[in-house]
Amino acid sequence: MFLTIILAVITGLPPITRDLTGADPGSWEDWVAGEPEPVPFSVKPLFSCSCDDGIDFAVLMEEGLADSLTPGTIERWALDMAPWVGGVLVAEASYSTPEELRAWLSEMHGQGLDGVVLVGDLPVAWVSLDNVFTRSSETFPSDYFLMDLDGLWEDKWIGYPSAGRPGQDGRYDTWGTSGMAPEIYCARIMPSKIGAEASLLQAYLDRNHLWRTEGDPLPYQTLCYIDDDWVPFSVEFRDAMRRLYPVVELINDSLKTCGTDYKENRLTEVYQWISPFVHSSPLLHQWAPGPNTYWKEVKAIDPQARFYNLFACSNCRFTTANNMGSIYVLGTSYGLAAVGSTKSGSMLRFEPFYQTLGEGGCLGEAYFDWWTAITAGGFSHYEMSWHLGMVMIGDPTLVPAAPMLGLPDDWIASPEPVMTILENPCVSSVRVGLADGASGVRILDASGREVASDPAARGGDTVEFDLRGLPSGIYTAVTESPAGVAAVRFARL
Numbered sequence: 001m002f003l004t005i006i007l008a009v010i011t012g013l014p015p016i017t018r019d020l021t022g023a024d025p026g027s028w029e030d031w032v033a034g035e036p037e038p039v040p041f042s043v044k045p046l047f048s049c050s051c052d053d054g055i056d057f058a059v060l061m062e063e064g065l066a067d068s069l070t071p072g073t074i075e076r077w078a079l080d081m082a083p084w085v086g087g088v089l090v091a092e093a094s095y096s097t098p099e100e101l102r103a104w105l106s107e108m109h110g111q112g113l114d115g116v117v118l119v120g121d122l123p124v125a126w127v128s129l130d131n132v133f134t135r136s137s138e139t140f141p142s143d144y145f146l147m148d149l150d151g152l153w154e155d156k157w158i159g160y161p162s163a164g165r166p167g168q169d170g171r172y173d174t175w176g177t178s179g180m181a182p183e184i185y186c187a188r189i190m191p192s193k194i195g196a197e198a199s200l201l202q203a204y205l206d207r208n209h210l211w212r213t214e215g216d217p218l219p220y221q222t223l224c225y226i227d228d229d230w231v232p233f234s235v236e237f238r239d240a241m242r243r244l245y246p247v248v249e250l251i252n253d254s255l256k257t258c259g260t261d262y263k264e265n266r267l268t269e270v271y272q273w274i275s276p277f278v279h280s281s282p283l284l285h286q287w288a289p290g291p292n293t294y295w296k297e298v299k300a301i302d303p304q305a306r307f308y309n310l311f312a313c314s315n316c317r318f319t320t321a322n323n324m325g326s327i328y329v330l331g332t333s334y335g336l337a338a339v340g341s342t343k344s345g346s347m348l349r350f351e352p353f354y355q356t357l358g359e360g361g362c363l364g365e366a367y368f369d370w371w372t373a374i375t376a377g378g379f380s381h382y383e384m385s386w387h388l389g390m391v392m393i394g395d396p397t398l399v400p401a402a403p404m405l406g407l408p409d410d411w412i413a414s415p416e417p418v419m420t421i422l423e424n425p426c427v428s429s430v431r432v433g434l435a436d437g438a439s440g441v442r443i444l445d446a447s448g449r450e451v452a453s454d455p456a457a458r459g460g461d462t463v464e465f466d467l468r469g470l471p472s473g474i475y476t477a478v479t480e481s482p483a484g485v486a487a488v489r490f491a492r493l
Contacts, residue, residue: 194321
């Protein structure tokens with residue numbers, strides 16, 4: 001710990017988050033032994049939409065997985081995504097090698113592809129790295145291999161570069177000195193590591209659709225929960241989150257932050273976004289002074305948060321059974337997405353990430369912008385030690401700020417329901433019912449642009465808006481009352 005703190009002082013970075021248990025997170029050898037033999041890469045299109053100008057986003061699914069879902073599920077998902085990201089392709093991909101998958105993504109990027117989500121059991125690239133902070137060696141999965149499509153990644157050592165011998169062992173360990181910036185964003189959804197794959201995926205896509213079309217009631221509560229080692233950086237971390245959410249609850253009292261408080265008082269509250277800062281392993285959080293928070297406890301509590309930024313070492317090691325990142329997102333009734341690491345370290349320098357989200361960007365765009373900022377000017381060994389294990393779990397096309405786009409900068413959410421959408425989804429028109437105190441109605445599109453309004457509407461009115469000139473997608477109805485702003489989302493088919 002002393003060496004870690006000294007290095008943090010020298011580099012100006014916070015102490016790295018790491019696993020203090022020393023437990024085996026699952027080896028590359030175990031992973032390879034449990035996976036099928038690779039076959040030649042092939043893609044079978046299942047559905048596409050809004051692709052007149054090309055494919056902007058791809059959903060690549062494990063072969064046969066789509067057949068296990070309720071008919072219409074993948075089509076609904078693609079149609080939900082298209083208003084936010086453009087042309088969407090849903091396809092099955094064979095279990096090939098990471099290199100073949102990367103080559104296909106590179107080809108598609110040349111035709112305009114911006115991002116991809118990998119669904120099910122699909123190829124994974126692994127890395128062996130000497131960590132400059134912990135003075136130890138790590139082997140871990142790295143999805144950044146599928147984002148950096150033109151950088152030089154090589155396997156030149158058997159074992160770790162610091163203690164190995166020249167040769168190849170199937171893990172990347174050497175990189176070029178330039179060209180390491182991302183070309184696309186990539187996320188992963190792997191339910192098989194935490195339970196029944198098809199049922200977990202179906203439940204996830206159902207709540208994904210429900211959140212897109214109906215959202216959650218405003219105002220949003222968000223949590224920045226900082227354990228002892230990072231208390232000096234609390235304000236910096238909280239202020240970065242404020243670029244997305246105006247109000248962030250900061251808990252950073254070292255006498256309060258512990259496993260008991262986190263489980264009993266935080267995971268049981270209704271937060272939209274939770275960012276815990278804590279030493280962790282794939283299966284638990286290690287609070288000072290304790291007790292630990294285990295994946296089984298998170299699953300039993302069933303927290304209502306939608307999004308997570310897990311500053312929690314190896315919490316998102318998606319290749320490990322019951323990893324907490326997948327539990328938060330896929331193993332609860334509410335989770336939608338998380339960012340975190342498959343190794344020691346996490347996200348850092350959060351501002352580009354939350355800035356893009358606050359401006360209405362999707363999670364994948366924000367993740368891409370963060371990686372672009374991190375790799376600007378090169379990708380140092382220090383930065384690799386912090387970030388090369390970063391992954392996104394869940395749907396990267398989700399836009400956390402969507403319900404807030406187009407609202408006044410100083411908006412205050414109405415504590416009382418003063419507006420109702422009478423048919424959701426709707427087809428050619430939408431009918432909005434106003435309760436006492438409501439004044440005016442505006443209809444906003446996905447970007448927050450006003451597309452219709454009735455400033456004369458008042459409480460007790462039912463207002464109907466003709467939507468026949470508008471494309472299908474997600475819209476928001478907004479009204480104001482003396483108590484504040486009310487916003488309700490709806491879908492136009």
